[in-house]
Amino acid sequence: MGEKFPEIEGGGSLILAWQVRNKKVLVVGGGEVAAGRILNLLNADAKVTLISPRDGLNPEVAHRIEQKQVEYHDRKFLPSDLDDPAIVMVLTAIDEPDDSTVIWKLCKEKRIAANIADVPPECDFYFGSVHRDGPLQIMVSTNGNGPKMANIVRRRIAATLPPNIGEAIAKVGALRRKLRAVAPGNEQGPKRMQWMSKVCVTWSLEDLCDMEERDMDELLQSYAPNQIPTFEQVRLGEQPGSWEFDGSFGWACVI
Structure with missing residues (x-):
């Protein structure tokens, strides 16, 4: 047929952005590894339940407890801790391998995704x-x-x-939300994606960082005719139809 397709390269993981916002995650252990796990979860807006004896708590973990950033139980893990149907994930970071394996097996019985620290075979996912x-x-x-x-x-x-790439992406996200309000229909999906891609390719990183809300509103006027003005044309308030895309490209922003 003449077509070439990617070769299969096994042994990898399916890397996903797991949305755990407002979902309950159980962490067992209160050491340094647990501190990193808890920070990652809180950054993802998860509801964290921590089970660990108070003796030997990592200072950062103790701080999370003191600030009531986690729901804390001062004791060792009990099998009944997995009876809560709201739990979507379990992370263990304890020094007792046998106890960790017990938790892993219990999670498998209840079909709860689990990560047993430093034991790759007993992990549904890796950090x-x-x-x-x-x-x-x-x-x-x-x-x-x-x-x-x-x-x-x-x-x-x-x-x-680039040091300002995070800011540029945040501005692109705001523009996308505005665009969805301007063209909300599902049938507009392909056009929205294509138009946003053109904006990211045509405008430079500096343009995206400097973009203000009034610039977004002005730029969105070019969506209907499916055109992309330059940043300077938007700032000058030039109307669609008064400029042409010259084929030049700035910084490529892939979102």
């Missing part, structure tokens, strides 16, 4: 090394082979990114 800049999140995963290597690779990637 990668994450770079965060506002709405931008970049995760590097080694599929459980080398967490430290993931951290090194993530730092190298982050060092190559």
Whole structure:
């Protein structure tokens, strides 16, 4: 047939952005690893329930408890802790391998996704090394082979990114929300996506960072005729039809 398709390369993970906002996640353990897990969950607006004896709590974990950022139970894990049907995820970070395996098996019986720290075979998912800049999140995963290597690779990637890319993406997100209000119908979906892509390719990173709400409103006037003015034309208030796209491209922003 002459067509070439990507070769299958097994052994990877399906990397997803798991939305846990307002969902209940159970964390067992209160050490340094648990502190990192809890921070990731709170950044994702999850409702965190923590089970761990108070003795030996990591200072950061103790702070989360003191600030009532988590629901805390000062004791060891009990099988009945998994009876709550609202729990969507369980994370363990304890030093007792046998106890961790028990929790893993209980989670499998109840079909609850679980991550047993430092035991890759007992994980439904892995935590990668994450770079965060506002709405931008970049995760590097080694599929459980080398967490430290993931951290090194993530730092190298982050060092190559423009310092204001997070702000630019936030502005693009605001523009997308405005566009959906202007053209809300499902039939408008393909056109919305195509038009937003053209904006991201045509406007430079600096343009996107400097874009204000009035610029967004002005730019949206070009949606109906499916045209893309330059940032300067928008600032000058030129009307659609008074300019032509010259084929030049600025910074490429892939959202």
